[in-house]
Amino acid sequence: MLVELETIQRAQSGDEAAFNQIVQAYRKRILGTVYRLIGHPGDVEDVSQDVFVRLYHSLSQLRSLEVFECWLHRLTVNTTYDYLRKKRRSTAITMADLSDEQLVVADAVEGGKQHGEELRQQEARATVQALLGRISEEDRILLLLREVEGLSLKELNEIYDIKENALKVRLFRARKRALKELERLRADGEI
Amino acid sequence: MIPDPEHKLDQLFKAYRQACADFEPSADFMPVLWAKIEAAGTMSWLVPMRIWATRLAAAASLAAAVLIVSLGFMQRAPEDLLEAGYIDVLVEDAVLASDGDLWLLGENRQ
Numbered sequence: 001m002l003v004e005l006e007t008i009q010r011a012q013s014g015d016e017a018a019f020n021q022i023v024q025a026y027r028k029r030i031l032g033t034v035y036r037l038i039g040h041p042g043d044v045e046d047v048s049q050d051v052f053v054r055l056y057h058s059l060s061q062l063r064s065l066e067v068f069e070c071w072l073h074r075l076t077v078n079t080t081y082d083y084l085r086k087k088r089r090s091t092a093i094t095m096a097d098l099s100d101e102q103l104v105v106a107d108a109v110e111g112g113k114q115h116g117e118e119l120r121q122q123e124a125r126a127t128v129q130a131l132l133g134r135i136s137e138e139d140r141i142l143l144l145l146r147e148v149e150g151l152s153l154k155e156l157n158e159i160y161d162i163k164e165n166a167l168k169v170r171l172f173r174a175r176k177r178a179l180k181e182l183e184r185l186r187a188d189g190e191i
Numbered sequence: 192m193i194p195d196p197e198h199k200l201d202q203l204f205k206a207y208r209q210a211c212a213d214f215e216p217s218a219d220f221m222p223v224l225w226a227k228i229e230a231a232g233t234m235s236w237l238v239p240m241r242i243w244a245t246r247l248a249a250a251a252s253l254a255a256a257v258l259i260v261s262l263g264f265m266q267r268a269p270e271d272l273l274e275a276g277y278i279d280v281l282v283e284d285a286v287l288a289s290d291g292d293l294w295l296l297g298e299n300r301q
Contacts, residue, residue: 023221024221028213028215031216032211032213034214036207036208041214045216049227053224053231056228057228121209121210124203124209125210127203147200147201148207179196179197182200183196
């Protein structure tokens with residue numbers, strides 16, 4: 001736990017300073033989760049703030065303080081999931097983001113300015129974003145939740161509200177489609 | 192040896208997870224957050240209002256439907272009444288006429 005249970009308790013009773021403490025302790029983690037799920041930096045802060053707004057208004061409903069982190073993670077995933085569902089992805093914007101990322105990578109390779117690890121990370125981001133840009137919205141969200149955020153089947157069930165077998169089939173098919181697109185990306189020389 | 196594509200996909204997602212681990216908040220993260228919390232707080236009274244407005248609209252629709260159906264029946268009712276009245280009048284006339292005949296018969300007997 002990044003904060004004391006007593007701080008959560010104080011925040012539950014309306015102590016704004018305690019709530020500030022919670023935000024400051026968890027905001028980097030929340031921003032990271034939202035960033036991985038959204039895939040571009042544009043709305044990360046906005047969605048993360050929405051997570052904390054929801055937290056502020058629902059914190060009093062939390063009965064067992066020990067599960068706070070788990071609860072906050074679910075709140076983050078649900079808020080981001082709502083955002084992704086609402087926002088119909090604009091291909092133009094995705095492509096623009098993608099080319100920026102790829103340009104940075106290309107520049108770095110060209111100039112040899114960047115550290116190897118940083119460059120590898122940018123390559124990973126560019127590759128996954130290129131891949132995610134080629135699959136459907138449904139597959140993208142499901143794969144991000146499962147493969148990047150590491151949500152269990154039980155946690156996914158709570159979000160999707162479908163039978164576990166149906167979920168497994170969906171996951172299997174999403175992975176197959178992602179693999180096919182990955183091969184195409186390689187064949188097209190985009191990665 | 193050809194690398195397993197499934198494994199490659201897993202590795203790719205793992206690398207992505209690590210590459211997107213950190214995201215630094217901007218300087219106005221907290222002020223904007225509190226502005227949003229306050230805005231949500233002032234707007235929160237709108238939520239029950241919206242619920243009541245929805246219920247009111249549903250009740251009004253139901254009342255309007257009931258009124259339309261009632262009016263439909265009422266439009267039919269005068270005809271029924273008129274028809275009934277007409278029959279009643281015919282029956283009454285027939286009774287009167289038969290009474291009159293009886294009266295006339297009685298008068299003739301005298």
